[in-house]
Amino acid sequence: MSTDQDRAASSGPNAPNGVKRREFLKVLGVGTAATTMLGCTQEKVEKLIPYLISPDQTVPGVSNYYATTCRECSAGCGVIAETRDGRTIKLEGNPEHPVNRGALCARGQAALQGLYNPDRYRGPMARKNGQLQPVNWDEALQIFAQKLGETRSRGGAGSAVFINQHESGSFPGFLDAWLAAFGMPPHLSYDAGADHAVIAANRQTYGVAWPRLDFRAARLVVSIGADFLDSWGAMVPQQLDFAEARADHENAPRLIYVGPRRSLTGLNADQWIDCKPGSEMAIVQLLGGQASAQAAAQATGVSETVLDAFAREFASSTPSIVIAGGGGADGLEVALAANALNSRGNVGTTIKPNEGYLGFDRMASPAELRALATRMITGGVSLLMVRGANPAFTLPKAVGFAEAMARVPFKVSFSSYPDESSELADLILPDHHSLEQWGDAEPVRGTISLQQPAMDPVFDTRATSDVLIAVAKKDPANAARYPTADYRSWLIGRFPGGAAALAAALPHGFASGSLAEPTTPRPVPPVHATAPIEQSSGNMYLVVYPHPFIGDGRGANKPWLQEIPDPVTKICWQTVAEMNPGTAERMGLANGDLVTVRTAAGSLTLPVLRYPGIQRDTVAIATGRGHTHAGRYAKAGLNPLEILPDGEDRAGGVAFVSTKANVTKAGGYAHIVTTEGSARQHGRGIGQAIAIADLRAGRPGYDSGNANAAEIAQAGGTETPAGERPEGAAQHGEEMPGDASHAFLPGMRSPVANDAQGEQGNPLSNDKGMYDPKHWSGMAKRRWAMTATPRTTSRPLARTGKSARSCPIEQALAPICCEVARWRGFVSSATTRAGKTAAPISTRASCR
Numbered sequence: 001m002s003t004d005q006d007r008a009a010s011s012g013p014n015a016p017n018g019v020k021r022r023e024f025l026k027v028l029g030v031g032t033a034a035t036t037m038l039g040c041t042q043e044k045v046e047k048l049i050p051y052l053i054s055p056d057q058t059v060p061g062v063s064n065y066y067a068t069t070c071r072e073c074s075a076g077c078g079v080i081a082e083t084r085d086g087r088t089i090k091l092e093g094n095p096e097h098p099v100n101r102g103a104l105c106a107r108g109q110a111a112l113q114g115l116y117n118p119d120r121y122r123g124p125m126a127r128k129n130g131q132l133q134p135v136n137w138d139e140a141l142q143i144f145a146q147k148l149g150e151t152r153s154r155g156g157a158g159s160a161v162f163i164n165q166h167e168s169g170s171f172p173g174f175l176d177a178w179l180a181a182f183g184m185p186p187h188l189s190y191d192a193g194a195d196h197a198v199i200a201a202n203r204q205t206y207g208v209a210w211p212r213l214d215f216r217a218a219r220l221v222v223s224i225g226a227d228f229l230d231s232w233g234a235m236v237p238q239q240l241d242f243a244e245a246r247a248d249h250e251n252a253p254r255l256i257y258v259g260p261r262r263s264l265t266g267l268n269a270d271q272w273i274d275c276k277p278g279s280e281m282a283i284v285q286l287l288g289g290q291a292s293a294q295a296a297a298q299a300t301g302v303s304e305t306v307l308d309a310f311a312r313e314f315a316s317s318t319p320s321i322v323i324a325g326g327g328g329a330d331g332l333e334v335a336l337a338a339n340a341l342n343s344r345g346n347v348g349t350t351i352k353p354n355e356g357y358l359g360f361d362r363m364a365s366p367a368e369l370r371a372l373a374t375r376m377i378t379g380g381v382s383l384l385m386v387r388g389a390n391p392a393f394t395l396p397k398a399v400g401f402a403e404a405m406a407r408v409p410f411k412v413s414f415s416s417y418p419d420e421s422s423e424l425a426d427l428i429l430p431d432h433h434s435l436e437q438w439g440d441a442e443p444v445r446g447t448i449s450l451q452q453p454a455m456d457p458v459f460d461t462r463a464t465s466d467v468l469i470a471v472a473k474k475d476p477a478n479a480a481r482y483p484t485a486d487y488r489s490w491l492i493g494r495f496p497g498g499a500a501a502l503a504a505a506l507p508h509g510f511a512s513g514s515l516a517e518p519t520t521p522r523p524v525p526p527v528h529a530t531a532p533i534e535q536s537s538g539n540m541y542l543v544v545y546p547h548p549f550i551g552d553g554r555g556a557n558k559p560w561l562q563e564i565p566d567p568v569t570k571i572c573w574q575t576v577a578e579m580n581p582g583t584a585e586r587m588g589l590a591n592g593d594l595v596t597v598r599t600a601a602g603s604l605t606l607p608v609l610r611y612p613g614i615q616r617d618t619v620a621i622a623t624g625r626g627h628t629h630a631g632r633y634a635k636a637g638l639n640p641l642e643i644l645p646d647g648e649d650r651a652g653g654v655a656f657v658s659t660k661a662n663v664t665k666a667g668g669y670a671h672i673v674t675t676e677g678s679a680r681q682h683g684r685g686i687g688q689a690i691a692i693a694d695l696r697a698g699r700p701g702y703d704s705g706n707a708n709a710a711e712i713a714q715a716g717g718t719e720t721p722a723g724e725r726p727e728g729a730a731q732h733g734e735e736m737p738g739d740a741s742h743a744f745l746p747g748m749r750s751p752v753a754n755d756a757q758g759e760q761g762n763p764l765s766n767d768k769g770m771y772d773p774k775h776w777s778g779m780a781k782r783r784w785a786m787t788a789t790p791r792t793t794s795r796p797l798a799r800t801g802k803s804a805r806s807c808p809i810e811q812a813l814a815p816i817c818c819e820v821a822r823w824r825g826f827v828s829s830a831t832t833r834a835g836k837t838a839a840p841i842s843t844r845a846s847c848r
């Protein structure tokens with residue numbers, strides 16, 4: 001481990017060997033960054049310059065490993081950063097970390113591409129003559145200090161606003177103390193991807209923002225639109241827990257997914273119930289005994305037989321888990337009603353508030369941001385500071401946040417990257433990347449997850465915390481409050497046990513204890529409550545949902561995340577309008593045909609993707625793409641928030657499913673950007689899914705969709721084992737006329753999950769594309785190396801979420817068949833947890 005003295009000696013301006021380490025690393029970074037970043041892209045690769053003089057503690061070609069914390073979302077997973085030749089080259093989950101237990105999601109993996117992003121701000125910038133121009137740090141800090149002074153002297157400190165990315169740990173408290181020292185109100189902690197209705201309902205029901213879900217203890221999991229394997233809540237631990245629960249064949253819970261669009265969680269479900277958007281409450285009332293199956297069928301469009309069987313299965317399955325995804329105009333009410341269903345013995349058994357995740361506490365709602373926009377427009381904000389958030393993009397355009405920002409006299413951005421909000425700023429003080437700076441998080445109560453630099457900064461950036469300390473030191477009224485040299489020293493000063501304890505904990509990446517200030521729930525501001533979706537006009541329901549990798553748009557500037565096919569649609573680099581094949585057929589629309597989706601807020605014209613896993617009257621569009629000012633990679637696609645009306649649920653969250661839209665054929669065509677040659681396996685069993693009851697009984701696989709549920713219901717409902725083909729039931733349509741022989745495959749044969757047949761697909765279709773035995777490619781004759789686990793195996797076959805441990809390239813390849821990707825993800829994750837020993841881990845005491 002290096003010492004601070006080493007650092008000072010080797011990297012300071014008077015370094016004895018005459019080489020400035022940081023400058024040297026910057027040169028190296030050009031080549032390494034370019035190589036790491038570009039991967040599969042065709043951009044020009046710059047020169048790679050090898051070491052001539054090795055920086056301190058670095059042996060060329062030998063990796064160091066640093067345990068730190070992922071800050072790509074607020075979950076606070078533990079990361080091991082592999083650093084070689086002074087540059088971080090690979091991230092993996094920390095096997096010891098209590099939150100992610102060695103797993104790391106794709107967003108976490110792609111943090112590297114944020115680090116080396118060629119569009120990052122190279123250094124501070126200030127607006128001069130209407131243009132943002134580079135300035136040095138001295139000038140930038142002087143401008144900032146001057147504006148703070150002016151704001152205070154004019155009596156405007158009370159109307160200054162600081163929007164910070166939502167995070168747990170010490171920084172929020174540090175920031176509020178700094179703001180208070182300058183007479184400013186506490187910051188707004190913002191996460192555009194959070195499910196505010198669910199958080200509010202959880203607080204009301206369980207007293208915590210996000211309880212842990214113990215899937216192993218449940219017999220039945222009912223998800224009302226909660227995509228818990230993907231973008232809903234603490235996804236990595238939820239993926240791990242669900243995979244483990246499903247790996248235990250004897251006790252695995254059944255999963256029933258309710259919602260108009262079959263998400264990744266829906267594709268992993270034993271049964272999909274495709275209700276109309278906005279009708280989820282009718283389902284919850286049915287389960288709660290407040291509505292009959294007949295009434296629920298009328299409201300949801302689902303068959304009464306299916307609903308009756310569902311209600312009976314729910315009544316007889318305890319303990320269970322019922323979760324709701326929010327997102328609709330009545331998201332809070334649905335989430336509260338779903339939580340109420342857990343009062344039948346689930347709380348404490350399968351729903352564990354005492355083991356909750358703290359990453360969802362103290363979050364400002366979009367309603368607060370919308371109220372802020374109103375204040376900005378009327379001149380009520382004297383100074384706006386934004387760090388790690390992009391409200392000009394992530395709020396519906398109808399809110400008018402960008403226009404409101406233009407009315408604020410002075411705006412400061414601490415963003416590392418250009419985005420729609422930072423481009424409106426007057427001063428940019430670019431933050432270090434999380435892999436370049438100190439920090440901490442408290443993802444679960446009693447665990448401090450440590451964040452340390454894994455390498456020297458790539459560009460001339462500074463940690464925002466250090467900038468705030470530097471500015472306070474310049475202020476005569478506040479200098480005495482900040483005696484520490486920097487934020488690292490400040491953190492050490494309050495770490496339980498001090499520097500020695502921190503040094504002992506850093507190799508593990510976490511420590512016991514708590515650094516965070518106690519939090520109180522934020523009051524819900526007045527909201528723009530949205531009218532029920534049925535009161536809007538249009539020929540289809542519009543479902544806007546978060547992209548699994550790009551999210552609210554944060555991932556759009558990372559080509560790995562653009563390139564990885566969406567695990568459900570297999571789309572890359574593109575925004576599409578997902579429509580049911582039957583509906584598309586009726587409108588004369590093939591894949592790629594352009595449609596215009598028009599709401600009261602605006603219109604988008606985009607290509608159609610026929611997806612059987614969507615309700616017939618619904619068009620679905622993913623968020624996150626379509627940036628205008630977020631760098632070269634983020635321009636791809638379109639932003640559906642441009643056509644989403646300004647409406648909120650009663651918790652102040654954006655109502656993503658709140659309006660109908662008029663969908664019309666626009667004329668024209670765009671190539672669909674997909675990795676998928678065919679959405680089906682055509683009985684070839686490349687990647688296989690099997691209902692859990694079949695697996696337990698050693699029977700050949702069978703379907704797992706709505707059709708199965710209907711047949712079970714017809715054969716006596718819950719008396720028939722879930723997933724079992726009832727005696728006398730018709731042969732399933734998986735037997736396609738003209739199908740190639742696949743007798744060589746093991747016994748399990750069932751539609752790949754992406755077929756999402758439900759009751760809406762056309763399993764009798766003869767359209768086999770390139771898998772047709774008569775197709776010129778001869779594809780049907782090939783035997784693929786990918787094989788599914790024989791049904792007699794004792795090896796866990798879990799139909800879990802997106803791969804948790806694979807590298808992005810692996811993830812990009814694996815979805816050739818989504819079921820294979822899931823299987824691989826689980827096996828990979830399990831193998832790592834069981835057998836892999838973490839490499840010796842270093843601490844970054846010498847690095848800033």
Ligand code: SF4
Pocket residue numbers: 070071072073074075076077100103104105106107108109235236
């Ligand atoms: S869930 Fe993914 S993005 Fe969020 S902290 Fe964990 S690894 Fe990072």
